Amino acid sequence: MNKLRAYIYNIIPKKYRNSLGKSKVLKPLRDVFFRTKSGFRELQVPVEKCYGKYEVSFQFVSSIQIATKAKKKGIETRLLNNSIRILQQSRPRLANDYIIADVGANFGYLSLVWSQTVCNQGKVYAFEPHPNLFAAIQKSIAVNKLENSITPTNVAVGKQKGSIAISLASTTSNTKEGEVGEAQLKSKATIQMITIDEYFMDFERLDFIxxxxxxxxxxxxxxxxxxxxxxxxxVVVETNGNTDLLEFFNQRNYTILNMELNTFDMQKELPLNIFCVPN
Incomplete structure (x- = not known):
């Protein structure tokens, strides 16, 4: 049935897909076809792509919308290619045994790619606070038999230990205070929050975050x-227009690179992601 829903989704013109939830007429239809009480309907799709010199092939479990995109053209292709390139240039190793922390793993697509490329003899630690997205990650790990390559953890990551409420109505890793609306509070979960310092305290190596x-x-x-x-x-970090990130890395003797992996010009507008390399 979900394959039928995926077919219906694919024949909807792209310019109308994003407006389904905004239309009072179309929103109920969207909810019937593409959503459940958990917020999304799952679809498992095969993914076969190339990243750098690597070929990957795996089953990917996610929402119909994300699965459709992943199968057609992949997800965060530029970020993934850049991550492989910068690891191999800045931190060359004889084996593909890199250790990566994927904070805000969402449905785990990046973790799956890394597990079959630069971490196929290493480890990906995937952190995802949303219980339903985390469950999808677990299914992808199981169906691909990647338990030895990916360690998923259902926690939020933040500045200090504690707990936080997140909305179950969304399909994002958002844990920002004040972002959970009143309507969404009816469907929420309280999630443990940890820090990177706490989790990786006893590690002797962490190559990429x-x-x-x-x-x-x-x-x-x-x-x-x-x-x-x-x-x-x-570190690669989504900027969300926050220029304080630049000061943070400059103060810690990191070189900041743009999406072309060139030194970022501080006079220019922040790119979507910045790559930060220790000097």
Whole structure:
């Protein structure tokens, strides 16, 4: 049945897909076809793509919308290609045994790609606070038999230990305070919050951190001060227009690169993501 729903979704012109939820007429139809009480209907699709010199092939479980996109053209292709390139250039290793922290893993697509490329002899630690997205990640890991390559953890990551309420109505990793609307509070979950410093305290190596959590990236970095100083991982972070991220990395002797992996010009507008490399 979900394959039929995916077919229906695919024949809807792209310019109308994004407006389904905004239309009072179309929103009920969208909810019937593409949503459930958990917020989305799951679809498992095969993914076969190339990233750098690597070919990947895996089953991907996510919402119909995201699964459709992943199968057709992949997700975060530029970020993934850049992450592979910068790891191999800045931190060359004889084996593909890199250790990566995927903070805000969402449906886990990036973790799956890394597990079959630069981490196929290493490890990806995937952090996802949303219980339903986390369940989808677990299914992808199981169906691809990647339990030894990806360690998923259903927690939020932030500045300090604690707990936080998140909306179950969305399909994002958003944990920002004040972003959970009154209507969404009817469907929420309280999730444990940890810090990168706490989780990786006993690690001797952490090569790369990806942070994409819709607005609390700086908080997460402030909870990673000790790890950044001791293990000096490369970091890619979604900026959300927050120029404080530039000062944070400059003060910690990191070089900031743009999406072309060239030194970022501080006079220019912030790109969607910045790559930060320890000097």
């Amino acid at each position: 990806k942070i994409d959590v819709d607005g609390i990236e700086l908080d997460i970095l402030q909870g990673a001060e000790e790890i950044l100083a001791r293990l000096k991982p490369i």
